[in-house]
Amino acid sequence: MSSVTSPAEIAASLTELWSPRVVAEVDEAYIKVARVHGTLAWHSHADEDELFYVLKGRLVIEMEERSVELGAGEMFVVPKGVRHNPIADEECHLLLIERKTTQHTGDVVTDKTRSLQEQLRPLG
Template sequence: MLTVQNLQAAFERVTDYWSPKVIGKVNDQLLKAAKIKGQLVWHAHDQEDELFHIVKGSMRIELEDGVVELREGDFLTIPMGVRHNPVADEECWILLIESTSTKHTGNEVTPLTRSIEEQFS
């Protein structure tokens, strides 16, 4: 039997900023709910694209050649290998779509870095 999921309820289970939670899977792609505030870290995903969809609030993604502003309802795909730094001045809810192999902060490790096991909990 298929189970209906509710996006609002998924975000209610996210309690910490920058700590994405896996809420679904489509083929080799994970759907992750995350609440963000402040900045993460400059990083890249060498082998994977990453999609940011803004569910609530706004954020910006700093890139080496500029800044992209995202508001509620917007989405943006960061191509593999592109260094980026996600930033939100106020709390922002995002839905991430990433390959199962995507490391949270690429090859950068900070206190905010979450393992895939932590993202499934």
């Protein structure tokens, strides 16, 4: 059974940076929220698109061909296979939509990489 949730409130309550948390699922996709600041890592997802929706703040998504800057209420889909690097100069809250098979930082592993089990752990 579904319940009413506030992605913005959940993202604001997170204590870890760059540690997405699953807040819902729709068919074969997870809806995640994250609190970010600084740089994640250059990476790609070979078989999955990734939707970034900014709840609060600003986010730059660097890609090899171009960069996009998103403000609150704006979204961008990074197409599958495109190397990208999310950057937030100040704290930013995100909603992400990704297939359930999407690895946090693709095939790149850093100290910020979170496993799916970490992303699925209970909130609070």
